[in-house]
Amino acid sequence: xxxxxxxxxxxxxxxxxxxxxxxxxxxxxxxxxxxxxxxxxxxxxxxxxxxxxxxxxxxxxxxxxxxxxxxxxxxxxxxxxxxxxxxxxxxxxxxxxxxxxxxxxxxxxxxxxxxxxxxxxxxxxxxxxxxxxxxxxxxxxxxxxxxxxxxxxxxxxxxxxxxxxxxxxxxxxxxxxxxxxxxxxxxxxxxxxxxxxxxxxxxxxxxxxxxxxxxxxxxxxxxxxxxxxxxxxxxxxxxxxxxxxxxxxxxxxxxxxxxxxxxxxxxxxxxxxxxxxxxxxxxxxxxxxxxxxxxxxxxxxxxxxxxxxxxxxxxxxxxxxxxxxxxxxxxxxxxxxxxxxxxxxxxxxxxxxxxxxxxxxxxxxxxxxxxxxxxxxxxxxxxxxxxxxxxxxxxxxx
Numbered sequence: 001x002x003x004x005x006x007x008x009x010x011x012x013x014x015x016x017x018x019x020x021x022x023x024x025x026x027x028x029x030x031x032x033x034x035x036x037x038x039x040x041x042x043x044x045x046x047x048x049x050x051x052x053x054x055x056x057x058x059x060x061x062x063x064x065x066x067x068x069x070x071x072x073x074x075x076x077x078x079x080x081x082x083x084x085x086x087x088x089x090x091x092x093x094x095x096x097x098x099x100x101x102x103x104x105x106x107x108x109x110x111x112x113x114x115x116x117x118x119x120x121x122x123x124x125x126x127x128x129x130x131x132x133x134x135x136x137x138x139x140x141x142x143x144x145x146x147x148x149x150x151x152x153x154x155x156x157x158x159x160x161x162x163x164x165x166x167x168x169x170x171x172x173x174x175x176x177x178x179x180x181x182x183x184x185x186x187x188x189x190x191x192x193x194x195x196x197x198x199x200x201x202x203x204x205x206x207x208x209x210x211x212x213x214x215x216x217x218x219x220x221x222x223x224x225x226x227x228x229x230x231x232x233x234x235x236x237x238x239x240x241x242x243x244x245x246x247x248x249x250x251x252x253x254x255x256x257x258x259x260x261x262x263x264x265x266x267x268x269x270x271x272x273x274x275x276x277x278x279x280x281x282x283x284x285x286x287x288x289x290x291x292x293x294x295x296x297x298x299x300x301x302x303x304x305x306x307x308x309x310x311x312x313x314x315x316x317x318x319x320x321x322x323x324x325x326x327x328x329x330x331x332x333x334x335x336x337x338x339x340x341x342x343x344x345x346x347x348x349x350x351x352x353x354x355x356x357x358x359x360x361x362x363x364x365x366x367x368x369x370x371x372x373x374x375x376x377x378x379x380x381x382x383x384x385x386x387x388x389x390x391x392x393x394x395x396x397x398x
Contacts, residue, residue: 009034010044021045080388087391094387095380102379106372112229113249114368115256115361118241119263121155122353153267155240155355156232162223164262165230168255169222175251185251186225188218230259239358249363256361267354279344286337293330300327 013034014020020027020041028038084091158164172179183189231243242259246252300323307316 010048084388084391087394090391090394091384091387094390095383098383099376099379102375106370106375109370110247111367112245112247112369113252113364114243114245115253115364116241116243116359117256117260117357117361118239118359119155119260119355119357120239122356155263156234158263158266159232159242159259165223165226166219168258169219169226173251173254175248182226183218183222186222188221245368253361253363260357264355271352271354275344275348279348282337282341282344286334286341289330289334289337293334296323296327296330299323
C-alpha cells in the first residue's frame with residue numbers, strides 16, 4: 001500500500017508520540033511542534049484508522065498492514081506471514097479445535113473391515129465363435145442365425161445388480177453366533193422413536209393414496225447401504241476385483257465369497273437355459289424339415305409312378321428334375337439340422353467353466369477404515385490452511 005509523504009509524516013509522529021492517539025492535550029502540543037493544528041492531526045489519525053493503518057481500538061500502527069497483492073499482481077507472502085505471526089494465537093486455537101474434532105471423529109467412527117475376491121471370465125465365456133460352425137450361412141437362411149453366438153455376460157453388471165444385492169440383504173448370515181439378515185444386523189427394522197417432524201408432516205401434508213410396505217422400505221434402505229460397501233473394479237487385462245466392507249470381518253469375507261458363487265451359478269444357469277432353448281429350437285426345426293423331406297419324397301415317387309421314364313416329354317422331365325432337386329434340398333437341410341441337434345445336446349449336457357475365481361476372500365485382520373492417522377494429519381494441515389483466511393479477515397477488520 002503506497003502512502004503519501006504527508007501520511008508517512010503523520011505515522012512517524014504517531015510512532016514517536018503514541019499518546020497523541022487518545023490524549024487531546026498532548027496531541028495539540030505535538031501538532032504545534034510540527035506546524036499543524038490539533039484538529040488537522042486528529043482528522044489525519046481518523047483517516048489512517050479508516051484505511052486500516054492504525055488499530056481502531058488500541059491505536060497501534062499495523063506494521064504488517066501491507067497489501068496482500070503486490071504491484072506486479074503477485075501474492076505478498078511477507079504480508080501473509082506477518083499476519084500469521086500477529087494472529088498466531090488464533091491460528092493455534094483454531095488448529096487445536098479442529099484437530100480435536102478430527103481425533104474424536106476417528107475414535108468414534110464405525111470401524112469397517114475389508115475382504116477382497118478376484119475373478120476373470122474363462123475362455124468359453126469370452127469366445128465369440130458359434131456352435132453352428134461351418135453352417136452359418138444355411139442357418140441364417142433357416143432363420144436360426146441368432147443361435148450362432150453364445151451370450152456373453154458382463155460380470156461387473158451382475159455384481160452391481162439389484163437382484164444380487166437383494167439376495168445378500170435377505171440372506172441369513174452367521175453373525176456373532178446368530179443367524180440374521182442384514183436388515184436386522186443394521187437394525188433397520190427397529191421401530192423409530194418419537195419424531196416431531198413426522199407428527200407435523202402427518203398433520204400438514206395430505207395422506208398418500210399409495211403407501212410402501214414397511215419391509216419394502218427396509219429392503220431398499222439396506223440395498224442403498226450395501227451399494228456403498230461393495231466396490232467393483234475391472235482391469236484392462238480382464239481381471240475383476242470385488243471389495244466388500246463390513247463392520248464384522250467374517251461377514252465381509254462371507255459376502256464376498258457369496259458374490260463369487262452367485263456370479264458363477266448365475267452365468268452357469270443362464271448358459272444352460274440358453275443351451276436348452278437352442279436344442280429345443282433346433283429339434284423343432286428338424287422335425288419340420290423331416291416332414292417337408294418326406295412330403296417332397298412322396299411327391300417325387302407319385303410323379304414317377306404316373307410318368308414312366310420311357311414316356312418322358314420335355315415338360316415331364318423338367319418337373320421330375322424340380323421334384324428331385326426339392327428332395328435333395330430338404331434332405332440337406334434335415335441332415336444339417338440333425339448334426340446340429342447332436343451338437344446342441346452335447347452343449348446342453350456338458351459342464352462349462354465360465355468364471356475362474358483367482359482369490360477367495362478371507363476375514364481381514366486389520367481394519368480398513370477409519371484411518372485415524374490420516375484423519376488427524378488432514379485435520380492439522382486443513383485447520384492451518386483454513387485458519388489463514390480467517391486470520392487475514394480478523395487482522396484487516398481490527
